[in-house]
Amino acid sequence: MLITFTSKAASEVLMYKEHAKRILDLLHKDVDQGVITAMEAPHALQVLEKEIEESRQHSVSEDVERDVHAHHNEDGDDTDHEQIQAVSFSTRAYPLVEMLRAAKAGGHDVVWGV
Template identity: 30%
Template sequence: MLYKFKSRATADLIMLEANGRQVLEIMGKPPEAHGIVTVEQIPAAIAALEAAAAEDAARRAAAGADEADEAEEDTNSSGAKDGVSLGRRVAPLVEMLRRSAAEGRDVTW
């Protein structure tokens, strides 16, 4: 399943199910097939997403410091565990929410 976020203020934003479910849970929304973030709810949603992204960045930085000590032990690592940070993953949605708030438009999925 894909989540397709829509707003009359921006182009559509499509996320894979796991990522869409994660951002909906962060915003305090049920991960259902359809839903809405009203204009009144947008500031809280943005704050929740930014706080989660900052927490993820701090956790990655701490893990990176721990792994720096072990880097020489595993030189054949593919780096797949690094993945995409939550901050990068939610950035398009945060921008959509900001633009939607500025134009007084709800965001649906």
Template identity: 30%
Template structure:
């Protein structure tokens, strides 16, 4: 399944279901077949995404520091995700900012 985010301000943004669901959950929206982020909700959504990115980066930095202190062979680490949250949300944040600047809501569908 794909999520297709649309706004009259920019081209459509298409995401795979797991990533689209994650972003919707971060901004406090219920992942579903359709939905909307109104212009009034966009600043809060951007702040939530930026906060989630900062939290993930802090967690990764702490894990790296912990691994450096202990023998790397003895430390269990979670699998390395080749694409981090920051990289996934940048296009969505851009879509939100440009939509807000032009006064358009963002809608999604599957």
């Protein structure tokens, strides 16, 4: 399922719900419907930029964890290694971060699910 983020400050940002959930959980927002007000945007940017920096420092550990889960199924069988996910958290979050920057600068809200 897709989430569409909208703001008068920027073009729409589309994101898969599963990817948006990680971002919105960091901001303590509901994934189905919500708003990041212009006044909340500076704090939201601070939180996301910190998480982006953290994810860049620990990107290898995320890849290893994903790989371990991929080849140890419920029965304990060892299957083939999955391909390493090429899209990082920072890459996924970038369009929304840019929207938040524009929203902050223009004094606009960012909404989704409405």
